[in-house]
Amino acid sequence: MNNKAKNNVVELVTEYLFTICAVIAIFAVCSITVYMILKGTPAFHSVGVLDLLFGTTWKPTAAEPEFGIFFIILTSIFGTTISVLVGVPIGLLTAVFLTEVANKKIANVVQPMVELLAAIPSVIYGLLGLMLLNPLMYQLEKKIYADSTTHQFTGGSNMISAVIVLIIMILPTVVNISASSIKAVSKDLRAASLALGASKIQTIFHVTIPAAKSGIMTGVVLGIGRALGEAMAINMVAGGSVNLPLPFNSVRFLTTQLVSEMGYAQGVHREVLFAVGLVLYIFIMLVNLVLQKMRKEASIDG
Amino acid sequence: MKNNLVKKLAVGMTALMICTSFAGCGSTDSAASDDTSSETTETTETETEESDDLSGNISLAGSTSMEKLCEALSEGFMAKYPGINVSVEYTGSSAGIESLSAGSVDIGNASRNLKDEEKTGGATENIVAIDGIALITDTENTVTNLTTEQLVSIYTGETTNWSELGGADEAIVVIGREAGSGTRGAFEELLEIEDACTYAQELDSTGAVLAKVASTPGAIGYVSLDAIDDTVTSMSLNDVAATEDTIKAGDYQLSRPFVMATMGEVTEQSELVQTWFDYINSEEGQQIVSGVGLILPE
Numbered sequence: 001m002n003n004k005a006k007n008n009v010v011e012l013v014t015e016y017l018f019t020i021c022a023v024i025a026i027f028a029v030c031s032i033t034v035y036m037i038l039k040g041t042p043a044f045h046s047v048g049v050l051d052l053l054f055g056t057t058w059k060p061t062a063a064e065p066e067f068g069i070f071f072i073i074l075t076s077i078f079g080t081t082i083s084v085l086v087g088v089p090i091g092l093l094t095a096v097f098l099t100e101v102a103n104k105k106i107a108n109v110v111q112p113m114v115e116l117l118a119a120i121p122s123v124i125y126g127l128l129g130l131m132l133l134n135p136l137m138y139q140l141e142k143k144i145y146a147d148s149t150t151h152q153f154t155g156g157s158n159m160i161s162a163v164i165v166l167i168i169m170i171l172p173t174v175v176n177i178s179a180s181s182i183k184a185v186s187k188d189l190r191a192a193s194l195a196l197g198a199s200k201i202q203t204i205f206h207v208t209i210p211a212a213k214s215g216i217m218t219g220v221v222l223g224i225g226r227a228l229g230e231a232m233a234i235n236m237v238a239g240g241s242v243n244l245p246l247p248f249n250s251v252r253f254l255t256t257q258l259v260s261e262m263g264y265a266q267g268v269h270r271e272v273l274f275a276v277g278l279v280l281y282i283f284i285m286l287v288n289l290v291l292q293k294m295r296k297e298a299s300i301d302g
Numbered sequence: 303m304k305n306n307l308v309k310k311l312a313v314g315m316t317a318l319m320i321c322t323s324f325a326g327c328g329s330t331d332s333a334a335s336d337d338t339s340s341e342t343t344e345t346t347e348t349e350t351e352e353s354d355d356l357s358g359n360i361s362l363a364g365s366t367s368m369e370k371l372c373e374a375l376s377e378g379f380m381a382k383y384p385g386i387n388v389s390v391e392y393t394g395s396s397a398g399i400e401s402l403s404a405g406s407v408d409i410g411n412a413s414r415n416l417k418d419e420e421k422t423g424g425a426t427e428n429i430v431a432i433d434g435i436a437l438i439t440d441t442e443n444t445v446t447n448l449t450t451e452q453l454v455s456i457y458t459g460e461t462t463n464w465s466e467l468g469g470a471d472e473a474i475v476v477i478g479r480e481a482g483s484g485t486r487g488a489f490e491e492l493l494e495i496e497d498a499c500t501y502a503q504e505l506d507s508t509g510a511v512l513a514k515v516a517s518t519p520g521a522i523g524y525v526s527l528d529a530i531d532d533t534v535t536s537m538s539l540n541d542v543a544a545t546e547d548t549i550k551a552g553d554y555q556l557s558r559p560f561v562m563a564t565m566g567e568v569t570e571q572s573e574l575v576q577t578w579f580d581y582i583n584s585e586e587g588q589q590i591v592s593g594v595g596l597i598l599p600e
Binding site for chain 2: 239240264265
């Protein structure tokens with residue numbers, strides 16, 4: 001009897017504990033959203049929505065300041081899109097290799113390495129980019145623009161460097177999540193496909209990958225999230241001038257915009273930086289909403 | 303079960319002991335460092351006793367570039383004189399001197415020499431520090447001296463190759479700081495190229511500028527004078543090298559005084575304001591000034 005009562009108390013306490021934990025998470029999301037909106041919207045009033053979002057001149061400290069973040073938004077969109085377009089196929093094929101093609105010995109070596117890649121702090125990627133990638137890019141830049149009189153030489157800190165760093169950074173996310181969802185596909189499906197006379201490659205691309213679609217999509221969207229939200233590494237390799245996102249231009253992303261100017265910004269300049277944060281936040285939200293929708297559809301299909 | 307509990311207890315106790323022993327270490331450490339500075343603390347003790355009577359407000363207003371200096375000084379000052387509150391507003395040099403003339407603040411901050419009309423208005427120029435900016439380039443570059451015109455044309459994007467300035471055929475990579483940086487503000491202001499610069503790279507710290515200039519052939523950048531090291535070449539401007547001596551002598555163009563102006567001489571000020579200036583001129587205050595990368599005036 002006593003024991004039962006004790007059990008009941010434990011049940012009750014744990015239940016409350018779990019509820020409190022859940023409430024903390026919800027509270028965090030809600031307060032961040034409210035805070036970003038409260039802090040981010042004043043700039044839209046003081047600068048003007050169109051001037052802010054579609055202006056192309058960023059001169060926050062001039063006598064007549066201009067706060068156009070259009071090039072910065074474009075850079076973030078292009079940079080993320082290109083790195084995902086290149087990084088996802090590489091990551092997916094690596095995952096297929098690890099789970100379906102490679103023999104156990106090789107897989108046992110490669111898998112931990114990829115996992116280690118995910119654990120490396122982003123500043124290390126930035127450092128490597130700074131020391132290896134930028135000098136290489138500068139060599140290339142000098143060759144390509146040897147006769148150009150209008151190109152401003154950036155010393156190799158450009159869009160391509162940033163995209164390459166981003167590709168390497170999203171790889172482990174895509175590989176790990178895709179690999180585990182491919183592993184989770186039932187053996188029966190593969191066996192059925194092989195029994196019907198499909199080759200191994202046909203089975204992989206027509207049976208296994210479609211069956212693991214939901215998990216792969218999760219990996220892709222998390223990859224997009226990482227690429228969009230990465231600041232430290234690309235701050236070190238991208239150059240940081242506000243320019244049109246052309247391959248050999250020095251560029252600035254939404255994230256690096258915040259990182260580099262928050263320190264000394266005052267007044268409207270500071271407000272605009274919060275607006276930049278809000279724009280970034282909205283992008284991330286959109287990506288996540290798309291993910292949730294895709295997952296639902298995938299689970300209905302399945 | 304019991305065994306487990308004992309184990310946990312043991313682990314907990316060891317953790318506690320490690321913690322306390324570390325804490326012990328910490329306190330002995332600070333005691334040791336106290337010993338070394340005991341002489342100074344003894345001498346200041348009498349002052350602090352006096353200063354206990356001092357209370358009130360000191361108000362400063364002016365230059366945004368002096369934010370770092372003022373924050374560091376007021377923090378140290380208020381720690382030493384808990385009764386005195388120092389408030390600083392960063393409104394810009396001219397606005398600061400105007401507030402001083404209007405009598406709304408005790409001290410007007412200006413990151414430039416006072417103009418003649420400001421001096422005739424009664425403001426006295428007290429230079430508390432000098433801000434020097436050095437030009438740096440990579441060590442391979444054969445051009446080590448620039449004229450002001452050449453420097454301006456590099457930073458406005460008119461000159462794009464070192465061969466135009468008598469150097470090797472190497473593109474110029476123009477590196478600067480991010481908008482809002484005090485160093486960038488001072489650099490552009492002193493050369494009168496505010497917001498006319500075309501930067502190839504805008505970096506957000508002195509260290510990043512140094513590293514990029516050191517590793518990029520043909521790069522040029524600017525940093526605070528105290529940040530220079532062997533990895534880069536310090537360029538001279540109009541044949542004047544950037545050193546503390548040339549800056550103090552006023553020969554080097556890329557420097558500016560940090561002025562804390564008062565109405566009339568410092569000796570005519572209230573006790574509070576005099577205490578403030580005494581603090582700046584004390585060893586502790588001078589250390590703070592050089593700590594934020596500024597040069598001490600003679």
